[in-house]
Amino acid sequence: MELKPIGIIHTPYKTAGDAPFQGRSSSETCEIEIFEEYEAGLKDVDRCTHLILLYWLDRAGDCVLQTHTPYDTDIHGVFATRSPARPNPIGFHVTELIGRNGNVLKVRGIDAFDGTPLIDIKPYSSGIDAVVDASIGWFPNETRTKGYRDEIEGLIEKGDLRGLLEKTGELHGHFCSHSALGVKAAYLAMREFGVVNTGMEEVVAIVETNNCFSDGIQMVTGCSFGNNSLIYKDYGKTAVTVAKRDGAAIRIALNPAFEDSRAERYPEANALFEKLVVRREEPTPEESARLMQLSEEIAVELLGADDSELFIIERKTVTLPNYAPIFASVRCSRCGENVMETRARVVDGMPVCIPCSGDEHYAMKGDGIYIER
Structure with a gap:
């Protein structure tokens, strides 16, 4: 079996720290460049409001058949998750089509890295593709029909x-x-x-x-x-x-x-x-x-x-900082409480939290930020 990319996805995301957690929540405008030999296949695509993108996650990690997700602490089979570390790292995304200029599509709401190979495009239909009562089962709060805000x-x-x-x-x-x-x-x-x-x-x-x-x-x-x-x-x-x-x-x-x-x-x-x-x-x-x-x-x-x-x-x-990273925790060798790894101090070769170390740190009160020891 041989897959041939039909184009390239251009986004501002170079690393995982740059990319949004879910592309659908992003307001970034990105471009899909279709190779010249496939441009004829774009006829009437600009009449669609949303597209299904299939792409190759060329920078995904090694395949893991069971994995944790950010949504709970249980282990799930990879086929019950959206993890990119899959036997065939194919990405799937529904994106909003903003417009077309020749072989370039402008889209909104995507989380792929810059330069990701595009495998296929299909039109998204709410009548055909949306299943109102679909369920993942283990996913927390998925039955919620209203937004929190x-x-x-x-x-x-x-x-x-x-x-x-x-x-x-x-x-x-x-x-x-x-x-x-x-x-x-x-x-x-x-x-x-x-x-x-x-x-x-x-x-x-x-x-x-x-x-x-x-x-x-x-x-x-x-x-x-x-x-x-x-x-x-x-x-x-x-x-x-x-x-x-x-x-x-x-x-x-x-x-x-x-x-x-x-x-x-x-x-x-x-x-x-x-x-x-x-x-x-x-x-x-x-x-x-x-x-x-x-x-x-x-x-x-x-x-x-x-x-x-x-x-x-x-x-x-303005230039915003990257999306907030997730840091590991370590156990303080004195009080036994977990502490974010980047905030731990090392004393005698062992991790120690700031209160136990007595080290100075930043704090904020009514008159602003100050250094406390």
Whole structure:
């Protein structure tokens, strides 16, 4: 049996660290180059919305017939998984066709390495290929029919800023001006990009502050430390850059003219904030209730304010770090707890965690990042 490649897949992914965990979650635009002798076979392909790509995983590891997956701790046969380390390393992917230019197809949502040989193309049909009640069986949460962020994505689509503020309140604990500003900034970015965040690093938020603004950013964008799509730069600026994997980005910073006018615009709220939050003076129950009331009123008011009054907005291109690697753990020789290998210290030839070693390390608290020992 002989396989002949019909083309080459061109992507920005050179290594496993570059490639998305699942191509379907990627917003990158990639190219499929069809060899000249097969170009006639592309007739009418541009009338398709989605294509099935079959390709040769030429950089896959040695075949392993039983393997672990990232989804659980059990061992499964390779034919019950999507592992690339197979007897015949054939990749299968459904991708969105954006357009055709001669022998080149532009597609979105693929995770193949750059230079991967293409074996075949077939049209994808939701009527023929989609099996609604199909099941892998062992795959966790596969019966879930709704996305985890459907409610928030729906609020973004409807432009329901009040609803997004309500969701942020669940995380932040109350309404305030800066959480509302974070909501509005994140909404502007997500609306402009039109991308759905599945928590697989297809969208990255770079925040420049750890104040209330950041909670609005996290809730609306879905970017967090836990899903490796929130980057914190300790600049002390109320600003965020939201970026897609292709480098397209928008930086939204609080307009200093607006910031300077807040005390004059909201004198009662400002006076209470200075007393109860800045100076931490003991409040009366009435003062606490009044500050919460005013904070909510101001937060809702800011949602309707003009974007240019609140923010300085800059569209730019950035270079994002690679997808977050998965590090092995080692056992601390003193306390017996597991620790990420890259954070372990070596003492007398044995791995030791940072607390047991007494070594200095970075920590973050209310006034930013500092070195702690």
